[in-house]
Amino acid sequence: MRAASPPRRDTDVGPLAGIRVADFTWVWAGPHATLQLAHLGAEVIRVEALQRPCVTRLLPPWPDGIPGANRSGYFNQFNQGKRSIVLDLKTPEGVDLARRLVACSDVAAENFAAGVMDRLGLGWEVLRALNPRLVMIALSGYGAYGPEHEFVSYGPAQVPLSGMSSLTGYRGWPPMHVGISYGDPNGGIHGAFAVLAALWHRERTGEGQYIDLSQWETTMAVLPEGIMDAVMNGVAPERNGNRDRWMAPHGIFRAAGDERWIALAVRDDDEWRRFAAAIGAPELAGDARFATLAARKANEDALEDLVTAWTAARSPDETTALLQRVGIAAFPALSNRDICEDAHLRERGFFVELEHPEVGVRRHLGIPWRMSETPCAVERPAPCVGEATDYVLGEILGLDTATCDDLRARGIVA
Template identity: 40%
Template sequence: MANKLPLQKIRVANFGWVWAGPVVGQTLGFLGAEVYKIESRARIDLTRNLPPFAEGVRDPNRSLSNHACWAGNGSITLNLKKDEAKQLALDFIAKCDVVIENFGPGVMKQLGFGYEELCKVKPDIVMFSMPAAGLYGPLKDIRTYGLSLTSTTGLDSLTGYLDGAPIPVENAYSDPYNGILGAFAIVAALHYRDRSGEGQHIDYSQQEAIMQMVGPAYMDYVLNGRVAGPIENRHPRAMASPHGVFPCAGDDRWISIAVLTDEEWQGLQCAVKKAAGSDASWIDAPEFATHEARLAHIASLHEKLAMWTKQFGDTELAARLQAAGVAAAPVLNVADLLNNPHYKARKTFLEVTHPLGFEETIYGAYVKMSESEPAVRPGPSMGQDNEHVFKNLLGLPEARYAKLVEEQIIY
């Protein structure tokens, strides 16, 4: 029987660029929506120029990271500096359910694609805007990058080694996070549209969405006036001990271990005692005998545990601890991701053939569906869907299409 996907009747125009916006489209695409990025050779997205490139050939259609992050979006090219291109975009939007954009507030309006304009061509359009700090308010024009936006939410102040300075996360966790949650906002608005007949303009503040992650720490401030600092890898509610990342044998090898219950602690005790060749008496010390005691002596417990873990390889030790009922897992590096048996079994990463003919590795459907096979498509090459959209969907005659290409309107 043919594969049925839940969003297969939804068509999306995606003005999103860089990372977060394209991921919104990608997410809807996995779920069956027909998504087209609107881009142009007149202003090539900077992520299309990020190395490394397929087969080492520098070209905006060969950036490997760009493809993985954009995969699932189709692509049409329109030089929006030209009025005819703007009209074509509006003609296209008239046949869409959703418009996505992640420019600053007001940019879409300047381009001629403000919400009111879109409603004129498609009255029940769902327009999704995801500026850094929302569409209004004193910080609406704040300049940030995805990786530093988190600093305005309190999240960065919690990240780092104990009693030390905040340590930056070296890439924008918030981009894919907001990309995926942004798609939730859109589907919620589609639910509403189908019931009420009305579209709407979603105001998605990336700051506010990310700030939800500090909820537990924020409540401690509300209830006790306590302002948390960096917590290393400790349990955010201080309810577990040990709870951290410990060194293993080998170069930059680590294991995560979290003990929340007495049963898990007993499992850890057994595992430590079973390991030949190490002095295990510390694990029975009275200062570690109860949950409360372990929390009170977490620093010395971590120190002793680290001396023990570093004798073992990370995967070997994780298996050993799991067998004893302890929550432990290796700390993977990038290379491990591709070779890890769990991710292999779940087909997390897969090789696909790009429309231009080369092979590349991207991530597939990271959520598994029991009745639908999510659509996995390779990263778009610029304008790959021009003919389909402009000729089939908008019905442009061949001659007119060719002229628009020649005049660099479809460009």
């Protein structure tokens, strides 16, 4: 059955309005990069392979526990605002259609292993010949060249490879994972930034260019402290759990209630004096064990026991209000459920309610910035599989109905 053509925009919104992205990405890093471009107003068209659906279409969570290729919360979060066309890229006609889409696009994005796009006949040299103004980004695990460029990679691998795991965990414990596949969203944000810079260069010069992004390198780029210590001093920082080298107390402490926690950080001796007064124990400011940062670090176990005894008797909100009033960084350690109901985020409009044809109205994380002159908006939910195939073939590529029907009948498109 033919998918209905998607609704057209009433008005172009966002600073990238008028920019078209041919999006060959899948899983998380690439879709996260193109999500930022969609948030900024670009028309992002996902090119989905007929034989190999995006992994995240098949992953939970699913609303009401009912699986389906269009029902994944994972996929629907990271692909909101995009369109979808399905092509058989194992056929010459499918590849030709992909090339024609790229020829009338501003950006092409992919995050396959190095060499996959070349083998499909969609590599940089082919595409730049069709569209000299094209900006193409490849977000791979290790980059387009180097001894390990063909290694298989997923975002979780970037955490230990980058040294992040060596910094994560408690003293005396082995390295630990950080809880999410950090290399993916971090690589996606870096990728979007690079695309914007390349578009600005094209605006000034008329030249397109190829962006070779290594997720390994983008993960290391946000970890300067440990690497600089190794480079300059030949040492590696110890794993310290929730503690900080330059602040004490610093961590997440038990609060009143079941699985309730409070995060706080005391930056210097002046803040320590304010903290001591706020908790009703001003004498701690002069206690030799805690009066200076060096003393607090030397007696950190005793310090944390003291702090926990106080925080455990109060709710996270009570502690936050009391300490924030005296200029101490304190805030609840929120659960995902807490975040969904957070009043501050609701007032800022961070959450968006999107009506999806298969899962109904659902809340999603929205756009985390506000622009005064070029406001951005999430215009549509994530696409169902192939929902824009007819729109792309007809309105963008200019194919007539008979040709579209023939391509569909022969399985070239879906």
